[in-house]
Amino acid sequence: MADVTFAPxxxxxAKAMAxxxxxxxxxxxxxxxxxxxxxLIVVCLYYLxxxxxxxxxxxxxxPEVRLGNIFAPPMEITFEPWVKAWSTACTGLNCDGLSRGFxxxxxxxxxxxxxxxxxxSVNGYALINWRFKGSDIFFTILIFGSFIPYQIMLYPIVxxxxxxxxxxxxxxxxxVHSVFGMPILTLLFRNYFSSIPEELFKAARxxxxxxxxxxxxxxxxxxLPIFVVALILQVTGIWNDFLFGVVYTKPELYPMTVQLNNxxxxxxxxxxxxVNMAATLLxxxxxxxxxxxxxxxxxxxxxxxxxxx
Amino acid sequence: MTNxxxxxxxxxxxxxxxxxxxMNLDVQEGEFVVLLGPSGCGKxxxxxxxxxLLDITDGQIWIKGRNVTWSEPSERGIGMVFQSYxxxxxxxxxxxxxxxxxxxxxxxxxxxxxxxxxxxxxxxxPLLDRKPGALSGGQRQRVAIGRALVRDVDVFLFDEPLxxxxxKLRSELRVxxxxxHSRLKNTMVYVTHxxxxxxxxxxxxxxxKGGVIQQLSDPQTIYNKPSNLFVAGFIxxxxxxxxxxxxxxxxxxxxxxxxxxxxHGYDGGAVLExxxxxxxVRPEHLTVSATEPAGPSIPAVVEIDEHLGAxxxxxLKAGTKDMCVRVAVExxxxxxxxxxxxxxxxxxxxxxxxxxxxx
Amino acid sequence: xxxxxxxxxxxxxxxxxxxPMILTTLVVFVGGTIWTVxxxxxxxxxxxRLRWAGLDQYERLWxxxxxxxxxxxxxxxxxxxxxxxxxxxxxxxxxxxxxxxHEDTFRTIMLYPFALxxxxxxxxxxxxxxxxxxxxxxxxxxxxxxxxxxPLNNPDTVLYGLxxxxxxxxxxxxxxLMLAGLRGIDEDIWKAARxxxxxxxxxxxxxxxxxxxxxxxxxxxxxASGIIRLYDLVVAMTSGGPGGxxxxxxxxxxxxxxxxxxxxxxGFAASTMMLLSVLIVLIPWAYLEFGGKKHG
Numbered sequence: 001m002a003d004v005t006f007a008p009x010x011x012x013x014a015k016a017m018a019x020x021x022x023x024x025x026x027x028x029x030x031x032x033x034x035x036x037x038x039x040l041i042v043v044c045l046y047y048l049x050x051x052x053x054x055x056x057x058x059x060x061x062x063p064e065v066r067l068g069n070i071f072a073p074p075m076e077i078t079f080e081p082w083v084k085a086w087s088t089a090c091t092g093l094n095c096d097g098l099s100r101g102f103x104x105x106x107x108x109x110x111x112x113x114x115x116x117x118x119x120x121s122v123n124g125y126a127l128i129n130w131r132f133k134g135s136d137i138f139f140t141i142l143i144f145g146s147f148i149p150y151q152i153m154l155y156p157i158v159x160x161x162x163x164x165x166x167x168x169x170x171x172x173x174x175x176v177h178s179v180f181g182m183p184i185l186t187l188l189f190r191n192y193f194s195s196i197p198e199e200l201f202k203a204a205r206x207x208x209x210x211x212x213x214x215x216x217x218x219x220x221x222x223x224l225p226i227f228v229v230a231l232i233l234q235v236t237g238i239w240n241d242f243l244f245g246v247v248y249t250k251p252e253l254y255p256m257t258v259q260l261n262n263x264x265x266x267x268x269x270x271x272x273x274x275v276n277m278a279a280t281l282l283x284x285x286x287x288x289x290x291x292x293x294x295x296x297x298x299x300x301x302x303x304x305x306x307x308x309x
Numbered sequence: 310m311t312n313x314x315x316x317x318x319x320x321x322x323x324x325x326x327x328x329x330x331x332m333n334l335d336v337q338e339g340e341f342v343v344l345l346g347p348s349g350c351g352k353x354x355x356x357x358x359x360x361x362l363l364d365i366t367d368g369q370i371w372i373k374g375r376n377v378t379w380s381e382p383s384e385r386g387i388g389m390v391f392q393s394y395x396x397x398x399x400x401x402x403x404x405x406x407x408x409x410x411x412x413x414x415x416x417x418x419x420x421x422x423x424x425x426x427x428x429x430x431x432x433x434x435p436l437l438d439r440k441p442g443a444l445s446g447g448q449r450q451r452v453a454i455g456r457a458l459v460r461d462v463d464v465f466l467f468d469e470p471l472x473x474x475x476x477k478l479r480s481e482l483r484v485x486x487x488x489x490h491s492r493l494k495n496t497m498v499y500v501t502h503x504x505x506x507x508x509x510x511x512x513x514x515x516x517x518k519g520g521v522i523q524q525l526s527d528p529q530t531i532y533n534k535p536s537n538l539f540v541a542g543f544i545x546x547x548x549x550x551x552x553x554x555x556x557x558x559x560x561x562x563x564x565x566x567x568x569x570x571x572x573h574g575y576d577g578g579a580v581l582e583x584x585x586x587x588x589x590v591r592p593e594h595l596t597v598s599a600t601e602p603a604g605p606s607i608p609a610v611v612e613i614d615e616h617l618g619a620x621x622x623x624x625l626k627a628g629t630k631d632m633c634v635r636v637a638v639e640x641x642x643x644x645x646x647x648x649x650x651x652x653x654x655x656x657x658x659x660x661x662x663x664x665x666x667x668x
Numbered sequence: 669x670x671x672x673x674x675x676x677x678x679x680x681x682x683x684x685x686x687x688p689m690i691l692t693t694l695v696v697f698v699g700g701t702i703w704t705v706x707x708x709x710x711x712x713x714x715x716x717r718l719r720w721a722g723l724d725q726y727e728r729l730w731x732x733x734x735x736x737x738x739x740x741x742x743x744x745x746x747x748x749x750x751x752x753x754x755x756x757x758x759x760x761x762x763x764x765x766x767x768x769x770h771e772d773t774f775r776t777i778m779l780y781p782f783a784l785x786x787x788x789x790x791x792x793x794x795x796x797x798x799x800x801x802x803x804x805x806x807x808x809x810x811x812x813x814x815x816x817x818x819p820l821n822n823p824d825t826v827l828y829g830l831x832x833x834x835x836x837x838x839x840x841x842x843x844x845l846m847l848a849g850l851r852g853i854d855e856d857i858w859k860a861a862r863x864x865x866x867x868x869x870x871x872x873x874x875x876x877x878x879x880x881x882x883x884x885x886x887x888x889x890x891x892a893s894g895i896i897r898l899y900d901l902v903v904a905m906t907s908g909g910p911g912g913x914x915x916x917x918x919x920x921x922x923x924x925x926x927x928x929x930x931x932x933x934x935g936f937a938a939s940t941m942m943l944l945s946v947l948i949v950l951i952p953w954a955y956l957e958f959g960g961k962k963h964g
Contacts, residue, residue: 019369019376019378020369020376020378020379021367021368021369021378022365022366022367022368022369022378023364023365023366023367024364024378024379036763036766036768037768039763040763040764040768040774043760043778044774044777044778046836047777047778047780047781047836047840048777049796050781050789050792050793050796050836051780053792053795053796054792054795057795065801066801068800068801068805068806068809069805069806069809070795070796070801070802070806071806119688119689122685122686123685123686123688123689125685126682126683126685126686127686129682130681130682132682132683132686135686138686138689138690138693139689141693141697141698142689142692142693142697144697144950144954145693145696145697145698147893147946147950148697148701148943148946149893149896149897149919149939149942149943149946150897151897151918151919151922151923151938151939151942152700152701152704152705152939152940152942152943153696153697153700153701153704154922154923154926154939155703155704155707155716155926155932155935155936156696156699156700156703156704157696157700159716160695160696179692179696182688182689182692186689210681211681211682211685212681236783239785240783240784240785240786240787240788241785242785242786242787242899242900242903243899243900243919243923247923247927257785257787257788257900260787260788260791261787261791261903261904264791264904265791265903265904265907273795273798273801276791276795277792277795280788280791280792280795283785283787283788284783284784284785284788287783287784287785288780288783288784290783291779291780291783292776292780295772295776298779298783299775299779299844357859360859360863361862362859362862362863381862381865382859382862382863382865383862383863383864383865384865387863388863389859389860389863391856391859391860392856393854393856394856395854395856395857395859395860396860397857397860397875398878398879399875399878399879408864408866408874409863409864409865409866412864412865412866412867412870413865456860456864460864
């Protein structure tokens with residue numbers, strides 16, 4: 001069949017381009033768009049409200065706070081509540097503000113994060129690349145363990161820590177956090193390492209590298225993204241913890257969250273709402289900053305932690 | 310014959326990237342047109358525009374004499390089959406076939422009639438109560454075709470439907486689709502990157518590259534008289550041999566290196582004198598002989614032979630140029646043999662290097 | 669093949685590296701749990717005592733109104749929380765899936781509460797719901813002088829106050845999970861539905877949601893296991909009140925009896941009950957997901 005030639009009456013030029021042509025007309029302000037963006041904006045207001053209120057209240061003096069209207073910005077901005085929250089707020093025991101709790105939290109978080117990530121990454125690596133008898137069973141138990149409510153393991157751990165002489169110390173708490181962080185982190189690393197092509201691993205073994213050699217020279221350099229995710233997950237989780245902080249430390253060593261609760265909820269007498277809000281804001285600042293800085297990685301970390309099994 | 314589909318001046322831009330450029334295409338009723346090309350050439354994009362799944366930047370689309378440029382896919386009178394089948398996983402086969410019809414409030418007996426007809430044509434009656442997860446790849450593809458069939462439309466669009474199947478299934482289903490077309494006689498537009506599907510299925514092939522149709526003809530013409538260098542090199546496996554040179558003597562002779570090749574018998578346009586030309590000859594249009602043959606030929610040295618079972622391929626070097634010749638199994642020669650390659654000029658194609666068009 | 673004695677030594681490095689995990693698994697998770705369960709059958713008070721007491725602790729537990737209230741509260745909070753987080757999370761995900769501009773900004777705003785501690789969340793909302801200075805007062809100042817909105821000081825409505833804060837924190841996370849699930853759906857399914865003429869809402873309801881069954885189930889399990897641990901939020905917002913008991917939750921019961929009231933036996937029994945409830949959720953799920961497959 002030869003190329004089709006047009007009969008004169010059917011040539012495109014004869015049948016002029018009648019009717020609609022080109023792109024469909026789209027109005028930016030269509031009903032659908034209004035509903036869509038309108039709903040999203042209203043929802044975002046619901047989410048932003050507390051942040052706004054927190055910041056606004058913390059920048060007002062007490063007289064202004066008493067005037068009411070927590071939504072209104074301060075007429076006179078003052079950072080005094082912040083200073084007070086940080087250095088002189090009373091928790092019933094001592095009056096040196098949140099700064100003590102802040103540093104406690106730092107001392108708790110940093111070693112816990114390092115320890116838990118180090119152990120979990122090696123575990124995940126061993127599980128995936130060096131399977132041995134029983135490794136899968138242990139892993140399954142570990143994952144199941146992460147669902148068990150902490151309450152049931154609280155007391156035995158107290159006993160354990162007492163035997164080790166670590167009960168009531170910061171290092172005891174570090175140990176606890178490391179242990180409880182293991183299931184999720186091991187899962188995270190295991191899944192990530194399983195996506196690294198096995199050929200790389202095999203080639204390295206052919207080259208004669210051993211367990212630790214491969215770990216340090218091959219796995220680690222390739223895993224920077226997942227380490228960051230693990231970091232974010234752990235720092236946020238440990239910094240925000242309350243239960244372990246209150247059970248396993250003494251009052252002088254309380255992390256920031258516990259201190260915060262004490263400052264706000266257990267103070268008798270006149271409540272200084274602006275100082276309370278400043279304290280709350282300060283406590284939430286560290287994970288918030290991490291969140292805003294790490295954006296997409298944070299989402300990835302949540303998804304990884306959430307998709308178990 | 311009326312046109313089933315008319316594409317007029319179709320242009321599609323994604324932001325500043327021009328994906329389809331001023332495309333014009335007419336498909337006659339009952340015709341099987343294949344859009345063929347490498348990935349990124351715009352063939353799937355064009356199909357999606359025909360379906361109404363993509364909004365175009367300029368131009369018009371007419372189906373069965375109606376301007377459907379702004380119509381929804383379900384209003385265009387088309388059925389579509391996807392590469393990944395896209396069957397609704399939670400419904401049975403019967404559910405998949407009838408879902409669209411139920412949504413259109415069609416009476417139940419009409420739906421049953423259409424489902425019965427489609428499943429009879431495609432031989433999927435025993436599968437009607439199974440879910441897609443329990444079907445094989447080939448069965449799923451049949452159900453996907455069935456879903457388009459029940460819509461009782463005139464135009465079927467296929468988006469690389471066989472690419473997810475293994476080679477054996479692919480050739481089986483290819484024949485089925487051809488049978489389907491000859492039985493139903495619907496207009497079919499089919500996208501693929503596989504030449505074999507194109508050459509075997511199509512009434513006409515539109516070879517595409519960079520958002521432009523390079524050639525629109527029946528398979529024989531495309532194979533024997535490719536309209537430009539791209540089409541010539543794309544179609545045919547192993548691909549055409551290209552000799553770079555020039556034409557002299559008023560266009561009667563082709564000069565390749567030190568050799569003069571007579572162009573007597575060339576089937577094409579006015580050769581003229583061009584100082585940059587390319588002579589293309591397919592591997593099966595070359596002959597190998599130990600002595601110099603009567604017609605035009607060039608000397609060459611055998612490098613490798615590949616035994617394909619039914620015949621063989623000889624890879625030779627003519628000067629610095631690699632050449633490929635298809636020979637009978639007995640015609641295999643050891644490496645290093647000096648031979649003469651006879652060229653069948655009547656079946657060759659001459660291209661102007663600058664315009665890349667066939668002369 | 670090397671002889672039997674060296675099998676233990678194979679992968680020695682790996683085994684050594686995995687010892688921390690094995691140790692923890694065994695000692696803490698398995699050992700600790702078993703220990704607590706065993707001791708829940710004793711009459712331990714200030715210190716653990718291995719004096720068999722049968723089901724005494726459990727009888728006392730289920731006879732204490734405080735425990736019963738905490739169970740009721742948790743059930744109510746749990747069910748409401750599940751329903752609302754999943755519905756709201758899914759709807760938000762659907763909205764976000766409509767190719768909105770500035771999607772990243774919207775998502776950042778919806779997810780940031782998740783980064784905060786429950787204590788922070790609880791305290792902020794406590795302040796917002798404050799009857800003197802918070803929402804109630806503001807609406808009154810606008811003219812509706814008899815407007816009441818004081819959930820936290822009313823035993824009948826305190827749980828709603830908790831819910832408002834809990835939803836605020838958790839919905840963004842569910843939205844992210846759902847959005848990931850939506851994005852995992854083959855785009856061709858959408859195309860096929862469009863060619864079939866199925867309207868968008870119907871496609872979501874009849875085709876997409878059933879396809880996302882796994883995501884819904886996973887989300888449910890994660891939320892459920894988190895709800896059982898509800899503690900920090902209550903401590904911050906209401907300390908279990910008003911009236912000492914109205915917003916009690918099991919986790920609070922455990923802590924109070926274990927570390928404050930010096931009644932370890934009760935604490936053990938209560939935490940064993942918590943474990944039971946988690947298992948009731950987990951085991952059917954695990955069976956569905958892994959049923960038939962062998963481990964190890």
